[in-house]
Amino acid sequence: MPSYKLSYFPVRGLAESARLLFHLAGVPFEDERVNFLDDTWEKMKGKTPMGQLPVLTVDDFEIPQSAAINRYLARKFGFAGKTPEEEAWVDAVVDQFKDFFAEFRKLVIAKRVGKSAEELEKLTAEVIKPAMDVYFKVLNGLLEKSKSGYLIGDSITFADLYIADNIQTLKKYGLLEASGEQPKLAAHLEKVYSHPNLKSYIASRPVTEI
Template sequence: MVHYKLTYFDARGLAETARQLFVLADVEFEDNRLTIEEFQKLKPTLPSGQVPILHVDGFEISQSAAIWRYLARKFGYSGKTPEEEATADSIIDHFKDFLVSFKHYGAGLFFGKSQEELNRVRKEIVEPACKFYFSVLKKYLEKNTSGYLVGSDLTYADIAVAENLTSLKNTNFFNPDEEKTLAAFHQKVNETPKLKEYLEKRKYSIL
């Protein structure tokens, strides 16, 4: 049996999409959650000094999106056709572009920045980025009649974006009452039976 070990902080963050792919596939994995102190000791040994890292029987994969794509293709959540795969990949690229802006706020929360600085980042950086990001996502959803971002079935792009919307909701950047299309999508993904059961039991973290 293949042994999977996923290493990240004790938070959802960039590891949660991988965790949910394991849940959907009913595949066991070692969920290795680091403290800040443990991460600092491990950091010099990591390919880019970052987590998450996925070990597959000793084979090491770094970078979150690469991990998600690997698992999605292995477990059947990458899209049904090459065109669907390419669309899912492009949506993830949109998400990663947005994350460049959002990480200023997320890192500020994680490392205890002042409320004044958080408010500045919120207004000047993240809120404008959210507006554009949401407009991109809604174009995909309005074009696709299934309620998913790609094709007729759940893909890793849906999982990653829905998980990100949860973080944006927790930090008051996403208001379901104001974004009906995104709210319906978020609910649809989170009510996927295996995910719903997992989400109801998982440990809370704001990000």
Template sequence: LNEGSFFNLQMQLNFFLPHFKLYDFADRHNADITRMIFRVANIPYEEVLIDRNNEWQQLQREMPLGTLPVLEIDGHKIGGTTAICRQLAWRFGLSGETAADDSIVDMLADFLHEAHISLKSWINAIQNVNNSEQDVESLDKMASHYVSTRLGPVLEKHLEKNGTGFLVGGKMTWADLMAVSFFNKLFDSGREGFISAFPLIKQHYQQIAPIVLPPTKFNDKLNEDTLPIALTA
């Protein structure tokens, strides 16, 4: 295809796409993974940012689970991070290549989402969400222990077993994006030492983050010699 034909094809595809509307709080911390999926798939979407203090109480009753993020697809609202991600992954080719692979993708994505929930207080503290005044030092110890004893060993094992640079199969899935979303918090806050014992996790992040994170978000502390891997192995 020449440049003009490609542009016309893209316009036609966009015409037939549903209208995606993403609801998140104004601090934009709740829907990182959803934005990554849209970015990787190169799909346009509308974003509605809601003020926690002035707007949320009124809008909460309109949301299917009373929480954010919420994705609206042609007027149909879906609540819950993993439900949203599964829907978009299915649409945009970020699910597993086989039924068996997809079950592992779901398992690891749920495992990573569990980590986000378990460490929510720590994440809020290091990102200063709601002007968090919690004891960061004690939360750091808790988070470091969680990563070193639970999260890290499991993901390192799967990366070693799979051997493709991805968590599952031979292509990028939304489980890889969930991993980048979590570990980006370590790199953004200078806590990459939490994964010093897990070289494959660090390599996975260094290779995939440049693909899925916006340029202004990608941490320049990464090894400058690291090259992004392709979307498939």
């Protein structure tokens, strides 16, 4: 078996679904959490393939970009969808997550730089809530059609991991209900987080806001 190292910052963020994939597959990996409060990241940045994290190192081979890392691991471990059509929809859900995340990130940054409560409320109402409405409509539509309770097909895929972890973040931000009651998304999160291969990692992982 190759040796795997997943490098990211000490948050869930863009690496958590890859961490969850390793736990789902029962494959050991080094979970490198890089400090960004001292100069560790500054020194490391220029040596990474694209100047950002996450980066997955497989033996000596480096893979940047979270979606590429997830797709690579999911294909290897059998969580990328069972047919080309399922794979396409798994990718589509992840791409839609990326569209949403680009908007959501504006709120994360606004909070980090200390914007006032009024500014945060305005940003939430004008940018985040409309983006959430679009995102949730698609996810709820998939869950309505689903017989398995997972987003695509009859078993868990890396799209479920992305979405469940992002819904967890929205919950922590107090945003989940901003687009109305979300029972399907809450049930999906519960289903993914209680997967027998994930439960104990989720109960013991570091608690972070994002």
